[in-house]
Amino acid sequence: MSTLLNISDLIKTYDDELRRVTFRRCGCVDTAGDIVQETYQRMLAGDLWRQAENPRALLHRIAANLATDYERRRQVREHYAHYEDATAEDAGADSAADPEQINVARERLSRLVSAVERLPPKCRSVFVMRKYDGFSHAEIAERLGISRNMVEKHLRNALAALQDCDD
Numbered sequence: 001m002s003t004l005l006n007i008s009d010l011i012k013t014y015d016d017e018l019r020r021v022t023f024r025r026c027g028c029v030d031t032a033g034d035i036v037q038e039t040y041q042r043m044l045a046g047d048l049w050r051q052a053e054n055p056r057a058l059l060h061r062i063a064a065n066l067a068t069d070y071e072r073r074r075q076v077r078e079h080y081a082h083y084e085d086a087t088a089e090d091a092g093a094d095s096a097a098d099p100e101q102i103n104v105a106r107e108r109l110s111r112l113v114s115a116v117e118r119l120p121p122k123c124r125s126v127f128v129m130r131k132y133d134g135f136s137h138a139e140i141a142e143r144l145g146i147s148r149n150m151v152e153k154h155l156r157n158a159l160a161a162l163q164d165c166d167d
Contacts, residue, residue, distance in 0.1 A: 010055055011040060018063055025067040035070060039063045069121055072128045079132060080113045115162050122146075123161075126154035 018039065023032040039062045043049045052058040119127060125144060129135045130151075137155075141148045 007044065007049055010043075010049055010059075014056055014059055018059055021060065022063050022067055025064070026070055031070060035063055035066045038066050042066075069125070072125060073117055076116055076128055076132060077113060080109055112162060115164075116158075119158055119161060123154045123158050126151055127158035127162075130155060 015036070018036050019032055022035050023029060026032055026035065039059055042062050043055075043059065048058060049055045116124060116127065122144070126140055129140045129143070130137070135143070137148050137151045140146075140151045144151075
């Protein structure tokens with residue numbers, strides 16, 4: 001009971017602040033609320049809030065990481081949506097374009113986007129940073145605080161998972 005009371009006090013103390021900061025990062029009240037909720041779930045998992053020297057800083061770090069993940073997923077979706085629109089425009093310019101081929105291509109693209117979103121967070125981050133943002137393996141390793149070998153491993157895993165989605 002005292003555990004719940006302590007985490008409740010932590011949430012009551014920092015909820016408004018965390019929602020404001022998260023809203024400024026993502027620009028959407030609903031998304032900020034989802035991110036804050038996920039932050040609390042992660043804090044409760046494994047009693048992270050008890051282990052932290054500074055629970056407030058941990059709350060903000062978790063929320064910031066989740067907001068970054070959200071932004072990357074949004075960018076990937078927009079990138080592929082833009083690609084889909086361009087593909088549809090190109091197909092529209094081609095008088096021989098087959099509507100069935102267009103639908104097949106859209107379905108394939110949708111499966112690909114879903115597969116990217118299902119990748120584990122670190123794997124997805126590495127994939128997006130490499131394939132979408134164009135970072136080198138060394139830059140990704142430095143930004144994520146992992147070895148270059150881990151970057152390569154995450155990329156292999158991502159590509160294998162994405163290749164499987166096309167079957």
